[in-house]
Amino acid sequence: MDMKNLRCKRLLLLAWLPVLAAARLQAADAPLYVWPADCPIKPGERVLFLGDSIVAPGMYAHVANALVDELCADQKTPTFFSYGVAGATAQSIVPELSKALKGGPYDWILLNYGQNDSGRFTPEQFREHAKALLAEVRKQAPQARLGWISVAGTEPTPYADEKDQEKRAQSQREARDKCAAIAAATKALCAEEKILYVPLHEKFEEVLKERDAQGLKVCFTMDGVHPNLPGNWLLGAAILQGLGFQPDAWSVGVLHGDAFSDQGRLAMSSRAKPLSLRFDSLFLCLRLVPPPVDELVCAPARKPVVLDGDLAEWDGVPASTAAAPLHVTMELMPKQADRYAASVRTCHDEKDLFFAFDVREPDLGEGTWFPEIIEVFLDGRKDRSTSGNVWRKDPGLTQFCFHRDFSGAAPAAKVMVNGDVAQGEGVRTAVRTSAEGYTLEAAIPLTNFKQVAVKSGTSLPLDWAVSFTDQAINLDWLGLMSRSSSTRGYGQLRLE
The missing domain is CATH 3.40.50.1110 (SGNH hydrolase)
Known part of the structure; x- marks a missing residue:
C-alpha cells in the first residue's frame, strides 16, 4: 500500500470536511419549497x-x-x-x-x-x-x-x-x-x-x-x-x-x-x-x-378542594392538554397560536364534580367583542342514540362557560350556561392569575344531573375548549368544531 498517497488522500478529505459539513447544513436549512415567482400574490403581502x-x-x-x-x-x-x-x-x-x-x-x-x-x-x-x-x-x-x-x-x-x-x-x-x-x-x-x-x-x-x-x-x-x-x-x-x-x-x-x-x-x-x-x-x-387523550379519569379528590384558584391541592392529579398546532379550531389573530395553551384536571367528592384549568396566554385583558370563555360540554342525556344539540336545549346536555375577569380590583370568575340550564344551578368558580396566564377552578353539584345518576362508575360524554379573547384563537380538546351543535366525537368523563 502506498502510505504517502493514502496520507495525501486523508489530508485532502480533512480539508474538504468543513465544506461538506457546510453543504449539509445549508441543505438542512434550505426551505422545502420556494414561493412561486409566478404566483399573483407576492411575499410580504x-x-x-x-x-x-x-x-x-x-x-x-x-x-x-x-x-x-x-x-x-x-x-x-x-x-x-x-x-x-x-x-x-x-x-x-x-x-x-x-x-x-x-x-x-x-x-x-x-x-x-x-x-x-x-x-x-x-x-x-x-x-x-x-x-x-x-x-x-x-x-x-x-x-x-x-x-x-x-x-x-x-x-x-x-x-x-x-x-x-x-x-x-x-x-x-x-x-x-x-x-x-x-x-x-x-x-x-x-x-x-x-x-x-x-x-x-x-x-x-x-x-x-x-x-x-x-x-x-x-x-x-x-x-x-x-x-x-x-x-x-x-x-x-x-x-x-x-x-x-x-x-x-x-x-x-x-x-x-x-x-x-x-x-x-x-x-x-x-x-x-x-x-x-x-x-x-x-x-x-x-x-x-386520534386525540392524544379522549378520556378524563375523574377520581375521588385526594384532598378537600378549596375553590380559590390555587391548584396546590391538585398536585399529582393527571392533566390533559390542548395546544397548538393539533388542537387549533379557530384563529383570527394570524400566526399567534403557539402563545396559547390550556390543561384540565378533574376529580369529585360526594357532592360536587370539580374541574381545574391552567391557561397560558399572553394577554389577560378584556376583549372588544368576545369575552374569553372556558367551555365544558357534558352530555347527561338518558337517551344518547341521536346526536345532541346545545342550541336545541336538549334536556341533559349543557355547555358551561367560565369567564375570567381581571378588570376589577380583585379577580372574578363568572358562569354562563347554555342548553339545559338547570344543570348549571349552584355552580361555583374561582380564578387567579399565574406566571403565564391564569388558573380557574369550578364545582358542579352532582345533583344537577337529573336524567342520569352521576356517581362513581358513571361515564359522561365530554368535550372542553378555550375560546380566547376576541376569538384570537380557539383550542378544542378533541378538534371538534361542531361541539355545540353535535355531540358526535365527544370523549368521556369517567368517575372512579
Whole structure:
C-alpha cells in the first residue's frame, strides 16, 4: 500500500470536511419549497379572506399560514387574514364592509361568497350582487387587488348507497348542483371583471370523486356545508394550490374530530390508528389522527378542594392538554397560536364534580367583542342514540362557560350556561392569575344531573375548549368544531 498517497488522500478529505459539513447544513436549512415567482400574490403581502360563516373561524387563513410557514421556512411570505359573517351573501355583506376592512390595509382581498346565495338567488342575481359588491370593495379599499374563491359547495354524504339515505343524498346533490352553477357564474364574473379566480369548487369536486372512488367513509364537513377540522385543512390547502402553490406531496397530522360521524349522523369513538388520506388532485396528504387523550379519569379528590384558584391541592392529579398546532379550531389573530395553551384536571367528592384549568396566554385583558370563555360540554342525556344539540336545549346536555375577569380590583370568575340550564344551578368558580396566564377552578353539584345518576362508575360524554379573547384563537380538546351543535366525537368523563 502506498502510505504517502493514502496520507495525501486523508489530508485532502480533512480539508474538504468543513465544506461538506457546510453543504449539509445549508441543505438542512434550505426551505422545502420556494414561493412561486409566478404566483399573483407576492411575499410580504397581506391577504384577506372575506366570506360567510365558512370563513369566519379563520381556519382557511390558519391553514394557509401554517403550510406556507412550514414549507417556505426562513423566506418572506404572505400573511393571510380572515373575516366572515354568518349567513352572509354577496348582497348582505355590503353594509358590513367597513368592519371587515378595519384590519387593513390589505394588498389582496379574496372574496368567498356563494353558499348562502345558492339557496336564495339565481346565478344571474348572484352575479349582479357580486358586481355591486366588487364595486363597493374597490371604493373602500382602492389599494387592494381582488379575487374570488369559488364556493366549495355542499358535501354529499359518502353513505349515499344506503337505502335510508337516498332522500338526503338526493337533496345534497341538488344543493351541490346549485353551488356548481354559482361557481360557474363566479368564474365568468372574474373573467369579465379581470380579477383573480381561485377554483376551490372544482378542486373540492375532484377530491370528492377520489374519496368515493377509494371507498372512504370520511366527511370533510360537520353538517354538509361547514368544514370540520380535516375539511378546513383540505380546503385551505386547495385554496393555496389554486393560487399556484404546488409543492411536492406533504403530510400533516390532523385530529379526526367528527370526520367519521357522517356529518353528525353516526355515533363514533376515536380511532385507534391514524388514517392517511391521499388524493392525486391535492398536494396535501391528511393523516387523520386520534386525540392524544379522549378520556378524563375523574377520581375521588385526594384532598378537600378549596375553590380559590390555587391548584396546590391538585398536585399529582393527571392533566390533559390542548395546544397548538393539533388542537387549533379557530384563529383570527394570524400566526399567534403557539402563545396559547390550556390543561384540565378533574376529580369529585360526594357532592360536587370539580374541574381545574391552567391557561397560558399572553394577554389577560378584556376583549372588544368576545369575552374569553372556558367551555365544558357534558352530555347527561338518558337517551344518547341521536346526536345532541346545545342550541336545541336538549334536556341533559349543557355547555358551561367560565369567564375570567381581571378588570376589577380583585379577580372574578363568572358562569354562563347554555342548553339545559338547570344543570348549571349552584355552580361555583374561582380564578387567579399565574406566571403565564391564569388558573380557574369550578364545582358542579352532582345533583344537577337529573336524567342520569352521576356517581362513581358513571361515564359522561365530554368535550372542553378555550375560546380566547376576541376569538384570537380557539383550542378544542378533541378538534371538534361542531361541539355545540353535535355531540358526535365527544370523549368521556369517567368517575372512579
